[in-house]
Amino acid sequence: MTVWLCCTLMSSAADWWPVAMHQPDTARDTILYGAEISALASTGSTAPFWLHAKENGNISAAPYSGNITMGIYKPATRPSRWYDYDFAVALTGRFDTERATGYFRQLYAHVRLYIIDITAGIRPMTCGSQNPSLSTGGLLFSGNAQPIPSVSIGIDKYTPFPGLFGYLEVKCGMTHGWFVDACRIDTTVATRNALLHYKFAGLRVGGSLPINISYEFHHAAQWGGYSPVYGQFATDWTAFSHIFRAASGGNNLSDQLNAEGNHLGFQELALTAKWSQWRITAYWQTIFEDKSANFIGRSNQTDGLWGLSICQTQWPFIHSLTYEFMNTTGQDGPFHDRDGLVYGGRSDYYNNSSYAQGWTHFGRTIGNPLMSLSNNRVRTHFAGIAGNIYGYEYRLIASYTRNWGTYRAQKTSQNTALMIEVKKHVEKAWGLDFGVRLAADFGSQFGNQFGALITVAKRGIIHSY
Secondary structure: OHHHHHHHHHHHHHHHOOOHHHOOOOOOOEEEEEEEEEEEEEOOOOOOHHHHOOOOOOOOOOOEEEEEEEEEEEOOOOOOOOEEEEEEEEEEEEEEOOOEEEEEEEEEEEEEEOOEEEEEEEOOOOOOOOOOOOOOOOOOOOOOOOOOOEEEEEEEEEEEOOOOOOOEEEEEEEEEEEOOOHHHOOOOOOOEOOEEEEEEEEEEEOOOOOEEEEEEEEEEEEEOOEEOOOEEOOOOHHHHHHHHHOOOOOOOHHHHHOOOOEEEEEEEEEEEEEEOOEEEEEEEEEEEOOOOOOOOOOOOOOOEEEEEEEEEOOOOOOOEEEEEEEEOOOOOOOOOEEOOEEOOOOOOOOOOOOOOOOOEEOOEEOOOOOOEOOEOOEEEEEEEEEEEEOOEEEEEEEEEEEEOOOOOOOOOEEEEEEEEEEEEEEOOOOOEEEEEEEEEEEEOOOOOEEEEEEEEEEEEEEEEO
16 A cells, blocks of 8 residues: 555656656666877967867867877766766866966766755856857856866756646756966966856746747856955955845945946847757847846847757758857947946956956856957857768858957957868777867958867776666
8 A cells, every 4th residue: 555655646746746756767877988189280370269169178279289188987877866976087188389287177076966966076167058069159158268166056957846747947056166277367467266156047938848938047256366456355255145146345446336246147038949859949148247137128238149059860961050149249338437427338248357367267268259358349150060971970160250359449350260070980990089170260360270180089988887
């Protein structure tokens, strides 16, 4: 009788709360190893843009470089178990025309306890509805810079809300991190040992219906640290409450008038249509760099990222297609204040007076790589396509960007960036994975330059249990 009652309750629970943990667990845990060697060569003063952008800082922007990476990985493979875990330890040695360096590419542990995720360590972060490999990248986290060491807790993936039969899904989380790039920033002007605060929340409606609509809010802030201009920034609970609420405070006039710390983030509306073997997602992301953050009533509504992603499994030759348009030229107008009047414009994305290094880590933009501290007014068209032709995985991406520098220092330029990548697993060659990327830039931003990146990798199973 007890067994029957338990089975009945579990079956009922699966109806009103259809989470994966209510399904039979038949998977196994597996520990993997990986080793990779890469070499890059190019003709210009830097490597072509799409060879090194959005690589988590792992590919040098220098014209000549090489990497050796070795790691042990345990992926999360058991969504039906009441807990799951994964970890990675990957070390990279890099050699380029500037220096030789070694660093942890990944060093993290993650555990899921039912629907709650807890993560600690160095792990790449991205956000948004984009196809990660076919996109310009998220406006807040794009995978362009080296990951920030952090600890986080939340619901990382969309999870059905109890009692609503899967038609309403939620996700949310909070992260605390440490900027550890003091050795790579100019400490005479930049703030060293800054902290990261990041939180997000998302709501998706539709469930198993063919149409889903989602809304997400992401907010990040740099706070704390020592500034050679303003001294030590507070890290007590009062300061944290200001950071959490994007409230004014701190020990300098800018933070007292606006908000303590460097605040930025984005909101996203997405519409997904899915049927059979097809999935089409249209998304709109809007960026903010101050306390005001709403879709309606903002003067920078022309700024943001619009995208369309198509994925299908019916034909392998072209399984993914993406188009994106990004504009960041508005920035609430060219004037923050003038003649005693505060306009609230010149948002100057990714820059901040208290944090001269801005929204960067180890010299790379954390957000969309097409923007930088000296070039955050851009207009971009981007297209990407990926597929598999008889075992050859390929990816083609192209972007055209017009740049206007910043409102503080306007400078016009343009760039057309192209890249083709082909990967092939060759079982007869000791099970190695071979890859080659060919890329080029054309225009006044970087000049005309060409480059190639070759990779050879070996991956396998250490233990399965």
